[in-house]
Amino acid sequence: MVKLYETGAYLLNGSELVPDDGQAQAVLASKGVQTSKEDASKNTMAYGILEAHNTSGNMEQLKIKFDKMTSHDITFVGIIQTARASGLTEFPIPYVLTNCHNSLCAVGGTINEDDHVFGLSCAKKYGGIYVPPHQAVIHQFAREMLAECGAMILGSDSHTRYGALGTMAIGEGGGELAKQLLKRTYDVAKPGVVAIYLDGEVQKGVGPQDVALAIIGATFGCGYVKNKVMEFVGPGVDKLSADFRIGVDVMTTETTCLSSIWKTDEKIEEWYETHYRPECYKELNPGAVAYYDGVVYVDLSKVKPMIAMPFHPSNVYTIEDVKANLMDVLDDVEKRAQVSLDGKIDFTLKDKVVDGKLYVEQGIIAGCAGGGFENICQAADLIRGKYIGADEFTLSVYPASTPIYMELAKNGVLSDLIETGAIVKTAFCGPCFGAGDTPANNAFSIRHSTRNFPNREGSKIQNGQIASVALMDARSIAATAANKGFLTAATDLDVEYKGQKYFFDKKIYDNRVYNGWGHPQPEQEIKFGPNIKDWPEMVALTDNLMLKVASVIHDPVTTTDELIPSGETSSYRSNPLGLAEFTLSRKDPEYVGRAKAIQKVERVREAGECMGEADPNMKTAMHKVKEMFPDACGSNTGVGSTIFAVKPGDGSAREQAASCQKVLGGWANIAKEYATKRYRSNLINWGMLPFVMDEDYDFDVDDYVFIPGVAQAIRNKDEIIKAYVVNKDMKELSLKLGDLTDDERDIILAGCLINYYKTH
Known part of the structure; x- marks a missing residue:
């Protein structure tokens, strides 16, 4: 179904792969091709687009x-x-x-x-x-x-x-x-480019989410495409509709790639014509000989209806395997839950097994992944004339835009869905992040949406509330709905898909969307609600840092949803201090109190007063530091909190996962690695030091970590920055910041992006 190449590969004429296995040049020569890896790498679609948008003049260090x-x-x-x-x-x-x-x-x-x-x-x-x-x-x-x-x-x-x-x-x-x-x-440094080579043709009933989950399952755990561009090529692309490609593409985020690009053809040209923007189309293909840093080979014909069980999009199985090995799969889910939920709550899905079949309470087809026209039409084809029943199972459908909603009303699909007992709602992202259709306690939801992280759908472990989400394609969700909530693959039903044609009506946008591009009105006053607050003042990085560990997280991966929860907290995204109260609230509820206590000491320091009066433990720690570094004092040593996490930052782009730590007085994170570039960039933009450490060290909450000369080390671009665990006999640690641009160094030194722009 999915195979990862162990080496890079050349792609000839968009169709033939030649692995870079030591014989590549001989194979190329036999075909009359003479090229270098360096030259061929410039023939990817990604390289051409990046080069056209790069302003640095240096393709190794991009300024886009x-x-x-x-x-x-x-x-x-x-x-x-x-x-x-x-x-x-x-x-x-x-x-x-x-x-x-x-x-x-x-x-x-x-x-x-x-x-x-x-x-x-x-x-x-x-x-x-x-x-x-x-x-x-x-x-x-x-x-x-x-x-x-x-x-x-x-x-x-x-x-x-x-x-x-x-x-x-x-x-x-x-x-x-x-x-x-x-x-x-x-x-950003020039990203690697990985070919996603699609071959074959999907079987009837297999949808884009199935293909996407198969790719995510193969690539996420090993980081095969992390921070790289996924470039979709191969003969299988031609056999997929535009909507199908879009449905696969939107899920590439869950692989932790940087971006994606697909070759284009007459189906994409038709998309632009349908949307009254034919001038926006042009054919995109890799060059005659293109080199890729890796290859994900996908045989579309072998992809089956998939399910990503809790609590990650990469925890994938075929629905067929789940049904055949149900109790074994549920055992595995329970083991994973113990890690994801820190063992704080008993979790099982075995109570969902009825007469040997898995029952779910909720189905959702929604948002940027599931709410497309083709997904909803084919879901309707599967359930048309049937009923979801009068038990616990519910089905909600959210078309991704009003034009889609209008066309579903015009072609009868809307009434077909409503007749089954499904509820059709307006365009809304809520089910994706816990602000809509939150399941009941202990309920199990199947969703054609983007993520199924722990806590994302509304669980509050600290309150004993738990629900879980599995990701599936709209077609298999509809098949399950037709079976009144018992897990069913779309391929198990013999259905004739109508293949409705989409007609885009943009009048609603013409009449309702405000388009002021190119016509600013400087005299317009901005309207502020009482919850919209400015960012608090932030100080520049001091010569030295004294960090106090405010949270220690040993999970293999920590998501942004765990760093700052979604759902009800979204109402406070405009209020930095209000939102910060929720930081790590579902992972480490004591974090905010600890961080605030450390921040009080920093406020005393900034006021030029004695830190020891605010925190006797800090006074003891500073005395210990001065034995080795006698020049360290309140005037040159900032005080802040830090967290240790193994691999933080998987998932959302939300900057608040970093800014909330900062407004609570955070100065750094310490990690083995960062799950995504996005989260690491957010830390930097908020003046947070994104430390990594190779050595294993078991931090404890309330450990003091002193980093002498940290500002100068950043200016010097030191690869290794020495730190000392003060309360553990000045145990020496080696910290790294990894590659930083000059601007990123200046942002950290300034204390945050806002401060940086005041002087640049």
Whole structure:
């Protein structure tokens, strides 16, 4: 089904793979091809697009300027506030503000709608594009109205992926978008490019989520495509519809890749024509001989309906295997749950087994992954004329945009779905992050959405609440619904798919979307709600640092949802201090109190007072430090908190996973590695030191870690930075920061991105 090459490979004429196994040059020569690996690597689609957007003149160290940007209503307030504090006057490129995450306005009083009003006023003032609530989820609007072949789009959401439409898109934290608003660049080392070679043709009933989960399952654990560009090529691409490609593409984020790009053809050309933007199409193909740093070979004909069991998109099985080995699979899920949930709660799905079959309480087809026209139409084909029953099982469907919703109404699919007992709702991302259709305690939900991390769907382990999500394709969710909640693969049902044609009606956008691009109104006043707060003042990095460990996390991977929960916390994304109260709340509820206690000591230091009066333990630690470093004192030694985690930052692009630590007085993270570039970049943009350490050391909460000369070490670009665990007899540690650009070093030294822009 999926095979990972152990080496790189050459791709000839877009179809023939030649592994780089020592015989490659001989094989190429036999075909009359003479090229070097270096030259052939320039013939990928990714290289050409990156080169066209790079402003550095050096393809090894890129400085990218994007064509367009997009954000949603739990990210755009913080981004604009950051840019405003740094001198924003108008949006220099088209910037779309969608309202699809807090669009229900169901909690937090006026908070959510206040953010929408803020967004519209900023779109008017700075010349932006504003998409009102319920009109479209962020990525569907971008596909319909922003994507174009050969372009690059930056989004403040991790699933910013439009590669199937020929657009290289990247999801990052808000700091990177603020840089673009200030006419700065996105700085990154040239990424590797991995070919995703699609061969064969999918069988009837297999959908894009099935293909995506198969790829994620093969690549995530080994980091095969981590921080690389996934380039989709091969004869199998031609056999997939545009909607199918989009459904696979959006899930590439879960592999931890940097971005994605697909070859384009007449089906993508038809997509652009259907959406009244034919000028945005051009054919994209790799060159006659292209070199890739790796190959993921996918035989589409062997992909079966898949399920990603709790608690990660990479925990994949075929539905067939789950049914054949049900109790063994559920045993494995329980073992994984003990790790993901820290053993804090008893978790089992064995109580869902009824007469040897797995029963689920909820099905969801939604958002940027599941809410596409083709997914919903084929789901309707599977369940048409049947009923979901009157037991616990429910089915909710969220079309990804109002134009899709309108077409489903016109072609009868909407009424077909409603007749089954399904509920069809407006465009909304809530089910993806725990703000909509939260399951009941102990319930099991199957979803065609993007993630199934622990706590993401609304569980609160500290309150004894647990629910779990498995990811599936819309077709198998519909098959399960037709079987009244008992797990069923779409391939088990003999269904004739109608293959409805999509007709895009953009009048609703013409009439409802505010388009101020190129027409800023400087006189427009920004409308602030009472929950919209400025970022607090942050100080520059001091000569030395005294860090106190405020949390220790030994999980193999820590997600951004665990660092700062989603769901109800989204109402506070516009309030840095209010949101920070939730930091690590579902992973380590004591963290916030510990961090605040350390921050109080720093406030005393900043006021020029004696730190020992605020914390006798700190006084003892500083005395110990001065025995080895007599010049260390309150005037040159900042005090802050840190966390240790094995591999933090998997998942969301949300910058708040870093900024919340910072506003609570955090100065650094210490990790074995970082799960994504996004999270590491967010730490840097908030002035947090992203330390890694190769050696094994068992930190304890309340350990003091002294780092002498840290500011100078950053200026010197030292590879190794020495640190000392003060309360453990000055145990010496070797910390690394990895590769940092000069700007990133200056941002850390300044204390955060906002401070940096005040002087640059």
